[in-house]
Amino acid sequence: MRYILSRTDDYIYHSKKWILGYAFLFWLVTRILSAGILITCTAIYKANEIDAEKLTSFGGNPFEVANKGSVPFMLMVLLVIAPLLEEGIFRLGLSFKKWQIAISLSLIPIAVIWQHIYSFSAIEFAVWSIAAIMILLFVNLYFKQTLWIEVKERFEVPIIWISSIVFAIMHLMAFSNISISLLPYCLCVTAVVFFAGCACAYLRVNLGFWWAVGFHIFNNLPPVIIICSL
Numbered sequence: 149m150r151y152i153l154s155r156t157d158d159y160i161y162h163s164k165k166w167i168l169g170y171a172f173l174f175w176l177v178t179r180i181l182s183a184g185i186l187i188t189c190t191a192i193y194k195a196n197e198i199d200a201e202k203l204t205s206f207g208g209n210p211f212e213v214a215n216k217g218s219v220p221f222m223l224m225v226l227l228v229i230a231p232l233l234e235e236g237i238f239r240l241g242l243s244f245k246k247w248q249i250a251i252s253l254s255l256i257p258i259a260v261i262w263q264h265i266y267s268f269s270a271i272e273f274a275v276w277s278i279a280a281i282m283i284l285l286f287v288n289l290y291f292k293q294t295l296w297i298e299v300k301e302r303f304e305v306p307i308i309w310i311s312s313i314v315f316a317i318m319h320l321m322a323f324s325n326i327s328i329s330l331l332p333y334c335l336c337v338t339a340v341v342f343f344a345g346c347a348c349a350y351l352r353v354n355l356g357f358w359w360a361v362g363f364h365i366f367n368n369l370p371p372v373i374i375i376c377s378l
Contacts, residue, residue, distance in 0.1 A: 152350045153308050159354040167354050171347045171363065178343035186336045193333060200333035205324040219375060226372050231364035233259050238315045238345070239352040239360050242308060244300035248357075250287035254280045312349050316342035 152174050158167055193200040237259060241252035257280040261273060268276070299307075319341045320326060323334050344367045352360035 152346050153312060154305050155350060156304060156308070156353050164355060167351070171351050175344060175347040175367070179340065182336070182340045182343060186340070189333055189336045200330055203325055204330055204334060206322055206337055222375060223372060226368045227365055229262070231361050231368065233262065234315065235348065235352070235357065235361045235364055238311050239349055240357055242311065242349065242352050244296045244304070246291060246293045246296055247288060249296060250284050253287055254284040257283065308349055308353065312342060312345045315345040
């Protein structure tokens, strides 16, 4: 049986409902397994009198998110900005269409601007904005679509894997504190992100970009519900 990231042709053999069901089942099973591993990991730390959750302060933790800004703003981040930016950067280009790859790469400077929206000076904002425009133009004008077709034929699955792994690793930056002793806990949390990203990548490749965005929003609903209940 092929892993979900290698199932790039399911749209040929299966219906849309089947693909959605497979993605959801994968998400559910991996979420349960990841939760079990995370609970075990947390228990081991606590047995050694270490509160890993408190020490790392993961930015994706709904309790941490709720303390960082107004509820409406945080909901906008979780349900709109994060899904669009993250899917745009990590999954939009998986179509291997030149213009979508250009947009995907140009969103990286945009993400940097967003991360520093309250600290960037006007010059820094302008520099990163120009970088986004230059990347967009360069990829569109310099590269030919035939190149990306060849890349897809030779490296589609490895690129999907790399995209999903980098997506998960990127979330390590959401921890306020990472050390060698806390790394196992951080990796357990990041594994949850990785598996969710795998489901999004699967839907993106087999159904389209907006299905991945929609599933990303669905994945963010549990913390949204918790935030709204606080």
